[in-house]
């Protein structure tokens with residue numbers, strides 16, 4: 001039997017055909033939920049469901065027992081290449097999903113955790129006000145002004161020595177509040193999910209728009225806590241002069 005017949009037997013199998021159509025319908029519903037929801041958590045869940053349902057028919061075909069059993073009679077080489085392509089695609093996706101966690105682990109190992117001092121106390125007190133778990137504050141030993149946060153598991157805020165040298169105390173606090181605003185919104189997870197949205201261009205555009213909105217919300221949070229947008233605005237001006245377009249994104 002030729003491999004083309006495998007495809008034919010797949011689409012003429014009512015169960016697999018309807019599973020595939022159903023999966024694509026769910027992918028569309030998840031996309032609608034992604035655009036319709038306001039909460040970041042719901043948005044994130046909808047995005048992953050969308051990618052999953054989009055991939056599901058592919059995986060279903062890749063693991064289609066009928067075809068696998070026919071490997072001997074199929075055009076083995078062509079069939080194996082197809083299975084390898086599908087498996088590689090899934091592997092790349094899984095690796096991309098894991099990459100941010102590996103990155104944060106490495107950054108945590110390479111940075112110094114601040115447990116005492118005025119900045120650590122400021123973060124603990126601001127986290128209490130925001131009603132979030134107090135984030136671990138890490139200092140990266142580089143002259144580049146950097147700040148970003150990560151909210152899955154133990155929330156973490158990373159700031160660089162360069163950032164603290166460049167900004168005044170109030171401006172550094174504004175940046176820390178901006179990051180706490182992100183952690184409260186869980187927006188770092190949304191930023192880290194950009195690669196997941198690569199598989200669906202429509203979701204990609206929605207995600208970019210959402211990220212811009214969350215940047216503004218984090219700025220507004222910092223301004224509200226400080227009673228003025230002066231410090232966050234000045235902090236951004238200083239960072240822009242270093243050609244850093246955004247704070248807290250990577």
Ligand SMILES: [Zn+2]
Nearest residue numbers: 215247248249
């Ligand atoms: Zn930000």
